[in-house]
Amino acid sequence: MTTTRRDFLTAAVTAAGAAVTPGHTLAHEHTHDHDHDHQVVPSDPALRVKALESLLVEKGLVDHAALDALIDTYEHKVGPRNGARVVARAWADPEYRQRLLTSSDAAIAELGYGGLQGEHMVVVENTPRVHNLVVCTLCSCYPWPVLGLPPVWYKSAAYRSRSVIDPRGVLREFGLYLADDVEVRVWDSTAELRYLVLPERPSGTEEMSEAEMAGLVTRDAMVGVAKIAAPVEGGAA
Amino acid sequence: MGPIQPEKNEPVFHEPWEGRSYAVTRAMGAWGRWNLDASRFQRELIAPVDYFRMGYYERWIAALTELMLKTDLITSTELESGRPDPRSAKQHPPLTAEKVPFLVAKGIPARRNVQVAACFTVGQTVRARNIHPVGHTRLPRYARGRTGTIDRDHGVFLFPDTNALFLGEKPQHVYSVRFAACELWGDQASPKDSVYLDLWDDYLEPARIDSAV
Numbered sequence: 001m002t003t004t005r006r007d008f009l010t011a012a013v014t015a016a017g018a019a020v021t022p023g024h025t026l027a028h029e030h031t032h033d034h035d036h037d038h039q040v041v042p043s044d045p046a047l048r049v050k051a052l053e054s055l056l057v058e059k060g061l062v063d064h065a066a067l068d069a070l071i072d073t074y075e076h077k078v079g080p081r082n083g084a085r086v087v088a089r090a091w092a093d094p095e096y097r098q099r100l101l102t103s104s105d106a107a108i109a110e111l112g113y114g115g116l117q118g119e120h121m122v123v124v125e126n127t128p129r130v131h132n133l134v135v136c137t138l139c140s141c142y143p144w145p146v147l148g149l150p151p152v153w154y155k156s157a158a159y160r161s162r163s164v165i166d167p168r169g170v171l172r173e174f175g176l177y178l179a180d181d182v183e184v185r186v187w188d189s190t191a192e193l194r195y196l197v198l199p200e201r202p203s204g205t206e207e208m209s210e211a212e213m214a215g216l217v218t219r220d221a222m223v224g225v226a227k228i229a230a231p232v233e234g235g236a237a
Numbered sequence: 238m239g240p241i242q243p244e245k246n247e248p249v250f251h252e253p254w255e256g257r258s259y260a261v262t263r264a265m266g267a268w269g270r271w272n273l274d275a276s277r278f279q280r281e282l283i284a285p286v287d288y289f290r291m292g293y294y295e296r297w298i299a300a301l302t303e304l305m306l307k308t309d310l311i312t313s314t315e316l317e318s319g320r321p322d323p324r325s326a327k328q329h330p331p332l333t334a335e336k337v338p339f340l341v342a343k344g345i346p347a348r349r350n351v352q353v354a355a356c357f358t359v360g361q362t363v364r365a366r367n368i369h370p371v372g373h374t375r376l377p378r379y380a381r382g383r384t385g386t387i388d389r390d391h392g393v394f395l396f397p398d399t400n401a402l403f404l405g406e407k408p409q410h411v412y413s414v415r416f417a418a419c420e421l422w423g424d425q426a427s428p429k430d431s432v433y434l435d436l437w438d439d440y441l442e443p444a445r446i447d448s449a450v
Contacts (some may be wrong), residue, residue: 020360044311045295046254051319052298053257056265060328067260069337075249075256105424115344120391122325122413137377139277145344149259151247155293158238164432165422173241184418184430190375191411191435192347193391220243233357 079148082113083196084217085197085210086146091201092210100198101125108146108196118145118194124187125198126224131182133171133224134199135163136189143194147219154223164188174225197222241366258294263340267327267332278373279304282369292371311405344387349408353393355438357412362444365414373401376440378433384444385416388433407427409438 041227056062072094086108100107104121108114114121121143124132136142137160142150148234153159163170167184171177187195205213208231220226266276279300280288305311315322315372332340343380357363367382368374375397391413395406414436420428 029357037421037430045258045292045298046317049257049298052302052316053261055311055315055319056261058309058324058327059315061268062261062264063330063333066264066330066332066337067257067336070260070341071250071256073337074259080250080405101346115342116340117344119344119346120348120394121369122391137379139280149249150290151243152251152293152450153241156241157289159241161238162241165426165446167430168427170241179431180427184427186379186418186430186432188432188434190377191397191437192394193411193413193435202435230305 005077016206041059074144074149078145079219080146080219080222081214082111082148083146083219083222084214085111086113086196087198087213087217087222088143088210091205093214097198104196113145115145118143120193121146121196122193123196123198124185126200126227128200129172129181129183130185131178131224132185132187132195133163133167134187134189134195135160135195137161137164138188138190141189141194142208143196146196147222151219171225174220176226189219197224199228246411255292255294258298258301259310262297264330264332265301265305265310267330267336267340268308268310269331271304271399271403273347274373274397275403276304277299277397278401281373290335321439347394349393349395351393351408353408353410355390355410357387357390357410357438357441357443359387359390362413363387363441364444365434365440366442368440370398372398374398376436377434379421380414380416380434380436383416383420385414385420385434388413388415391435394437396439398439410433411437412441414441 051064053067057064086100089098089111096107096110099110100123104123105114105119107123108118108121126132135154140150140155142154159170164186167186168178189195199217201213202216205216216228216231218226218228221228250259262276266273270414272278272339280296282303283291283296283299283429287299291299297328301375302316306313306316312322321327361388364384365376365380365382368376369381389412391411393408394411399405399407406421413433416432417428418430418432419428
């Protein structure tokens with residue numbers, strides 16, 4: 001535990017390009033202008049973050065209620081249900097679909113979505129011949145206003161590296177087997193454009209309302225690692 | 238790298254401290270002492286052995302801590318004692334709960350409404366420069382030296398390489414550039430597939446005829 005605590009301090013204090021030598025992981029083996037033995041930064045991330053937050057609140061640098069509001073926003077208000085509404089609208093309304101593909105920001109804003117990490121949106125459409133897959137190989141870029149914060153797998157080294165090299169293999173791991181004649185387009189979110197996949201509308205939805213269709217749309221389909229299954233017989237249709 | 242491991246019914250935050258880390262990072266960003274690219278760069282500066290050991294939000298906190306120290310928002314003594322320097326005056330947070338909905342809804346646009354000539358046109362064959370910046374860059378290694386086609390012009394955006402180092406925004410065009418999967422990965426890739434990257438003017442050069450061969 002002590003080593004973890006010291007590693008955190010080492011990372012925090014020396015991260016700016018300084019080489020972290022093996023000796024740095026043992027506080028007593030290196031010299032600093034302060035004494036690590038007197039520091040009270042806890043080892044566990046939960047305690048560490050709590051101590052940091054409390055310091056920042058005491059200094060008047062952050063507002064406790066603002067932190068609660070941010071967390072509440074992404075736990076309860078902004079998530080893949082937003083994107084599902086966009087997709088269902090595009091399925092229901094061909095003119096909206098056209099606007100969504102050509103002026104994505106404005107079309108998404110029509111439903112009241114936009115903003116942080118979705119300031120500049122691009123929507124790419126799946127068809128029987130083309131399958132789109134979204135990744136951020138450099139970090140974890142993801143369209144927050146329509147999908148919320150990214151899941152752990154999207155941020156994992158495995159997904160980030162393998163999805164560009166072997167997209168078909170990655171899709172197979174998600175249970176999606178594409179025919180050889182389907183074209184795969186991988187979108188690496190290297191700039192400030194954020195990508196949303198418009199999945200194919202499944203059969204059996206002809207009589208469904210927009211809200212019912214939105215209920216079928218999954219996060220994974222809007223990232224491009226899944227298709228949307230046709231509704232089960234005797235269901236909402 | 239191993240298999241992708243999706244988690245069923247994954248929560249937004251696995252532990253309360255992850256949510257606090259996320260929120261503290263966003264709230265401290267409101268001080269305007271750094272920008273998104275500087276934050277990303279700071280996370281990239283974490284030593285690789287630590288980077289892969291840490292969880293995602295542990296990296297955020299490590300980078301945030303360093304940025305706060307660098308910009309004198311906190312001191313190392315305060316960090317270690319957990320208490321404010323008694324000589325420092327209490328401040329007023331720029332991000333209050335009332336302002337959160339505006340931040341979320343408005344975001345922090347990276348597009349710049351300035352007239353900058355585009356160096357390339359849609360349909361043009363280009364090559365990603367074979368450059369190796371020591372600072373922050375958004376030009377992935379796997380594309381460097383590879384030939385692709387301008388698929389669309391996204392317009393003018395600030396340039397991360399200079400922005401991350403506080404050397405100016407250097408606004409320029411960003412393009413969606415299509416690279417054939419075989420150009421990037423060789424014959425093991427499907428000839429039908431492609432990878433699209435969003436690349437700035439400074440990352441690209443016109444492709445010479447011989448480079449396409």
